[in-house]
Amino acid sequence: GTLLSLTPKLRSDVLEGIAEEIIKYIAYPKDNQFKKVAEALIQTHPCLRExxxxxxxxxWKHYIKVKMMNFRTKLGRAGHPEVTVNSLKNKQIGQEKPAANIKKPRRxxxxxxxxxxxxxxxxxxEVERVALLTEVKKKNNETVIKEKMQRTFSYRRQEILQEPMITEVRNRWPALFEIGEVNLEFMRITTVPLISKFIGQLDKYTDALMKVFR
Structure with a gap:
């Protein structure tokens, strides 16, 4: 078929649209993911083949990679949480490089x-977090604690992703070390209930575990 001769403006518009779609799924794609996106682009639109x-x-792979770098810079200025948490000013000492210790979602x-x-x-x-320090000391206060822990979830995640010491986390978020909140935090992160997931996996591997312990 006929290949399209792109103007710089049109190419920029195409790349902008691609970046907007990529960021919905991942902020820091790997090299093979850039390759798959570029391949999908020319398969869907053969006129864009080089x-x-x-x-x-x-x-296209190179253009998309550069576009994502620029797009992340723009998102960082706008306060995008995942990009902000990976900004140079939030890097630990000795890791002050853009590619160092990039924090990405685990499976x-x-x-x-x-x-x-x-x-x-x-x-x-932060005001809510400080209030939680008082609420956690009260008896039979699980409902209030749950509500405040839910409200401060995003704030807490930004802290956790900076990999603080466990003692610091315990001091700042004591409720997070209660059994009920461990289960709820797991649910907030993964949308999967921890206990039922654990029991289900335990049942799945019970026979194999029994053989190990015999």
Whole structure:
């Protein structure tokens, strides 16, 4: 078919659209993922295939990679949580490089680094965190604690992703070390209930475990 000769403006618009779609799924794609996106682009739109290249999309892969770098910069300025948590100013000492220790969602981490609830800021959520220190000392106060832990989830995740010491986490978020909140936090991150998931997997491997312990 006929190949399309793109103007810089049209190419930029195409790349902008691709970046907007990629960021819905992942902020830091791997090299092979960029390759798959570029291949999918020319398969879906053969007119965008490049002349004189073996794959027909080597240039597109490079353009998409650069576009994502620029797109993340723009998102970081806008306060995108996952990009912000990986910014240079949030790197640990000795890791002050863009590619160092990139924090990405692990498998099943649906809510890896969520946005703050509408109308909330770091300052307002810090007030909630301090209030939690008092609420956690009260008896039969699980409902209030659960509500405040849910509200401060995004704020807490940003802290956890900075990999603080366990003692610091315990001091700042004592409720997180209660059994009930461990289960709820797992649910907030993965949307999967911890206990039933654990029991289900335990049942699945019971026979094999019994053989190991005999």
């Amino acid at each position: 002349k004189g290249t073996r794959t027909g999309c080597c240039g 099943a981490e649906v809510n890896f680094c969520p946005n703050h609830p509408r109308g909330e800021t770091n300052d307002s959520l």
